[in-house]
Amino acid sequence: MINDKVRMYLLPPLINAAVRAGASIMNVYKNLDDYDISLKDDKTPITLADRLAHKTIREYLGPTRIPILSEEGREMLYDERRNWELYWLVDPLDGTVEFIKGNNEFTVNIALMENNVCMGAVIYVPYFEKLYIAGRDAGSYVKEHVAPDSGAEYTYDEIVTGWTRLPLECEAVRPHPRLRVAVSRSHQTPETAEHIARLRATHPDLEIVEQGSSYKFCLLAEGRVDYYVRTTHTYEWDTAAGELILAEAGGRTRTLPDDGVLRYNEKDLRNPWFVCRSKYCVI
Numbered sequence: 567m568i569n570d571k572v573r574m575y576l577l578p579p580l581i582n583a584a585v586r587a588g589a590s591i592m593n594v595y596k597n598l599d600d601y602d603i604s605l606k607d608d609k610t611p612i613t614l615a616d617r618l619a620h621k622t623i624r625e626y627l628g629p630t631r632i633p634i635l636s637e638e639g640r641e642m643l644y645d646e647r648r649n650w651e652l653y654w655l656v657d658p659l660d661g662t663v664e665f666i667k668g669n670n671e672f673t674v675n676i677a678l679m680e681n682n683v684c685m686g687a688v689i690y691v692p693y694f695e696k697l698y699i700a701g702r703d704a705g706s707y708v709k710e711h712v713a714p715d716s717g718a719e720y721t722y723d724e725i726v727t728g729w730t731r732l733p734l735e736c737e738a739v740r741p742h743p744r745l746r747v748a749v750s751r752s753h754q755t756p757e758t759a760e761h762i763a764r765l766r767a768t769h770p771d772l773e774i775v776e777q778g779s780s781y782k783f784c785l786l787a788e789g790r791v792d793y794y795v796r797t798t799h800t801y802e803w804d805t806a807a808g809e810l811i812l813a814e815a816g817g818r819t820r821t822l823p824d825d826g827v828l829r830y831n832e833k834d835l836r837n838p839w840f841v842c843r844s845k846y847c848v849i
């Protein structure tokens with residue numbers, strides 16, 4: 567089991583890898599003509615930014631000698647990874663579609679997995695310069711004004727100075743008279759609409775919040791949205807960090823339709839459908 571000492575030792579590489587990857591992404595973001603977009607086998611897009619962010623993270627986390635399972639290295643064989651005790655689960659650029667559309671809603675996700683349970687997590691939102699951090703049984707936090715930096719070398723003390731515990735306690739967050747429901751901006755299905763129609767039966771004035779990437783988990787953790795319904799595929803690297811950040815802020819994630827938990831390091835890395843609730847969600 568990872569003890570507090572190991573956790574303190576691993577927090578800086580986790581954070582610095584994400585902030586450095588954010589710098590790689592933002593360097594590409596400025597040059598729309600040079601995104602070098604292509605489609606992967608599953609027909610989802612990949613850009614130069616995904617590749618550079620992956621390379622940055624791999625180079626920075628390599629010296630930890632903990633193996634990496636990344637969206638841009640997904641060809642890793644199940645037999646090779648199934649017995650890993652520790653690994654980094656990485657989405658170097660989550661929300662590639664939003665990146666291409668230019669709406670700023672993209673993130674870097676890194677989760678430290680121990681026996682297939684997320685023990686530490688970071689979601690970095692480079693455009694908004696926000697860093698969300700969670701440790702199992704240690705809470706969730708947000709740190710603002712963390713600019714993308716290709717040479718980031720934050721120490722443990724620098725990271726934990728000036729961060730804010732989640733959920734937020736400010737007035738903008740609660741109480742809120744209407745149920746706020748997050749959905750993917752670009753990936754909705756008829757089942758998403760049906761699910762929302764059922765919610766509307768009891769909450770006719772509910773508010774839809776369309777948002778790309780794992781940033782939805784961050785909004786739930788902060789308490790800015792109450793509920794998130796996901797009825798299209800995601801992969802394990804899309805959810806591991808966000809799920810811990812939400813859980814440590816008092817929220818929860820449950821699979822649809824069976825009300826179970828998301829499992830990690832499965833043979834098939836695609837998640838079942840799920841719903842998330844913030845700490846204060848009333849349904």
Ligand SMILES: Nc1ncnc2c1ncn2[C@@H]1O[C@H](COP(=O)(O)O)[C@@H](OP(=O)(O)O)[C@H]1O
Pocket residue numbers: 609610611637657659660661662663664749750751752753777778779780798799800801804
């Ligand atoms: N048709 C599709 N095209 C692109 N991504 C899809 C998709 N269906 C599901 N996804 C998943 O949805 C993620 C984005 O989340 P959201 O829809 O909440 O913005 C993608 O992560 P990547 O952007 O890392 O590939 C991808 O894993």
Ligand SMILES: [Mg+2]
Pocket residue numbers: 637657659660661803804
């Ligand atoms: Mg993703």
